[in-house]
Amino acid sequence: MKEQFLLDPNITYLNFGSFGACPKPVFEAYQQLQLQLEQSPVQFIVESGMELLKASRHSLSLYLGCAPDDLVLMTNPSYAINTIAKSIPLNVGDEVLTTSLEYGAMDRTWDYYCKKSGAKYRQSKINFPIESKAAFLKDFWSGYNENTKVVFISHITSATALILPIKDICLEAKRLGLLTIIDGAHVPGQLPLNIDELNPDVYVGACHKWMMAPKGASFLYVKKSQQHWVDPLLISWGYQSDTPSHSTFLDYHETAGTRDFSAFLAVPYCIDFMNKYDWVEKRSFCQAKTLEWAQIFQSYFRFKSIAPIDEAFIGQMYSIPIETEDVAGLKSLLYERFHIEVPVFTSNSQVFIRFSYQVFNSDQDMQRLFDAMKTLKAEGYFKIEKFE
Ligand SMILES: Cc1ncc(COP(=O)(O)O)c(C=O)c1O
Structure with missing residues (x-):
């Protein structure tokens, strides 16, 4: 598949998580x-592009398992979370x-x-090592009290790269009458996802x-019953629209001034690409490889x-x-000396190398990282954390 990207x-690329990478046909x-946009800007931005945008939203909604009208394409997860956090009705003393x-x-x-x-x-402190799903849930819900109104949580975390038990959290939050806001930045394309089944707000x-997808394509899903309080981050022609559609949510959030929304329109090509190459099978193979190499690193370097290291917590x-x-x-050494692109992150004073x-x-790519780490450890550039 390397040829497709x-x-x-010359670089061993072990950092898909940060910004993905676009396959050639999608690019x-x-x-x-x-x-097309530059050849006919007015026609494209006002007419044909808008039709393509609608088609893209429909195709994405089928992929994500939700209604097309509950979904808006946005530039990035920051834009989407800012839209929500800015307009969510919170009172003094309420807790997220x-x-x-x-x-x-x-x-x-x-x-x-x-x-x-x-x-x-x-922020509920999650204790490491997480022994089980039950231990995670106990840590998480320890922060709950009568002022809690909203749950905000990653489906897959960033620096720690953990799949969190979102299904259980959504169920319990519903029982407690809390609003659920899920940050799934890393999920579509990495894990199977059906938003309607998960049932977040x-x-x-x-x-x-x-x-x-090309950089600048993300989405915000909001359950129909919650759409009324979500203000657009940017007020534009969709507010008091001259040509209102059947959905104020779409009117408000799909118009955001003049912009190049071609990245949004490329989304159906990503879905076609994944279908063509049997992505469900491919990504489970990659998950198995991730688990296999996590074990190899763990047995050699002896960290806790x-x-x-199982499918419930670890994806790709x-x-x-x-x-x-x-x-x-350390990050520069890995890149400059070993030509490996792999992030070194700090999260809550703990440093991680995330592949x-x-x-x-x-396997050769992973072996290169393994050998580089062996060398750098022997040279004293890092030590192993044992949580003891
Ligand atoms: C868990 C998580 N949430 C949100 C984001 C935000 O993405 P962006 O900076 O593109 O808005 C990231 C980016 O890596 C992430 O890992």
């Missing part, structure tokens, strides 16, 4: 759409319950808007990560895994806990 062949379709594992930009967004409304953003995902990414004083230096395994990766 534009990635620099070509994207450029073709941009060409989350974990200590959330993506930094999302923490900052919630912190900002909670402070504005006098609400509290409460809000679900945000990126198409430009594991669905392989932050969660069980795995985070190895290490200790280093120089996170940026992603995608269809174009191989």
Whole structure:
């Protein structure tokens, strides 16, 4: 599958998680759409592009298992979460319950808007190593109290690369009468997803990560019964529209001034690409490889895994806990000296090397990371964290 991607062949690319990568046929379709836009800007932006946008939303809704009118394409998950956090009706003293594992930009967004409304953003501390789903749920719900109104949680975490038990959380949150907002940035294309079955109030995902869309394609799903309070981040022609559609939600959120929305239109090409190459099978193979290599790293380096190395917690990414004083230096060494693109993150004072395994990766790629880590450890660039 390497041939299908534009990635620099001189780099061992083990960081699909950060920004995905676009397959050649999808990128070509994207450029073709941009060409059409520039050849006939008015016609495209006002007419044919809008029809294509509708088709793209429909195709994405089928892929995600939700109604097409409950979904809006947006530039990135930050845009979508900002839309929600800015308009959610919170009163002084209300609480948004989350974990200590959330993506930094999302923490900052919630912190900002909670402070504005006098609400509290409460981060339940998740203890490592997570022994089981029950242990995770216990840690998570320990932050619940009578002021909790909203649950905000990642479906797959970023630095720690963990699949969280979202189904259980959505069920319990419903029972408690809480609003559920799921950050699924890493999910579409990496895990099977059916939003209607999961039944959250809000679900945000990126198409430009594991669905392989060009950068700037993501989505916001809002359950119909909750759409009335969601203000657009940008007021434009969709407010008091001269040509209102059947959905105020779509009118409000689909118009956002002049912009190049070609990345949104490339989404059906990603779905075609995944169908053509039997992605369900491919991604489970990649997950099996991720688990296999996580075990190999674990047995050799003897760290305590932050969660069980199994399909419930690990998808196509795995985070190895290490200790280093120089996170940026280690990342550059891996890139400059070993030509490996792999992120080194700090989350709650814990440093992780997170590898992603995608269809174009191989055992040789993983072996290169393994050998580089062996060398760098022997040279004293990092030590192993044992949580003891
Ligand atoms: C869990 C999670 N949420 C949200 C985001 C935000 O994505 P963006 O910066 O594209 O808005 C990311 C990005 O990697 C992420 O990992």
